[in-house]
Amino acid sequence: MSLTQLELANKLNYSDKSISKWERGEGVPDIFVITELSKFFGVSVDSLLSQRKQHFALFRYRYILAYFYASIVWLIAGTTFGILSLLQVNYPAWHVLIYAIPVSSLVLFCFFIAWRQVKWIYIYLSLFIWTLALATTLMLDQITNYWVYIITTPIYLFISFLLYIIYKPKKIK
Secondary structure, three states: OOOOHHHHHHHHOOOHHHHHHHHHOOOOOOHHHHHHHHHHHOOOHHHHHOOOOOOOHHHHOHHHHHHHHHHHHHHHHHHHHHHHHHHOOOOOOHHHHHHHHHHHHHHHHHHHHHHOOHHHHHHHHHHHHHHHHHHHHHHOOOOOOOHHHHHHHHHHHHHHHHHHHHHOOOOOO
């Protein structure tokens, strides 16, 4: 049976906003409503109150999915490194492996932003920004370009502060 929140709310004489809070885990229905829900859906009260035993497959494998996409970057970088090494081009092939670090960390950063995993967001943000600075230094072909890191520092601090504002812990009233 598939109902919208509004349809279920109308059947229970409840507000759809309350049902939305129940789905998000921000609230729970009272015992009378739980009894009505069990009758409406034809399940026991116990089955409504017990923990879900199986998680959705998408959520179970989401970390594997994220690291799989990041590994595609490394597959491309490793293949490129091998081809450049075999062809003996006049380019340091190992640079390609360094360039893969910020790209793969950016992929992981995007996944963890979507999943709101704050600790990992900061880790992959740091990895992305500082290895991007390293890759920029390598592209400029002068290791003494310390100014790249001087420019990167306020950018890193700004983005970190912005993420702190977005993800700061909520005060309990």
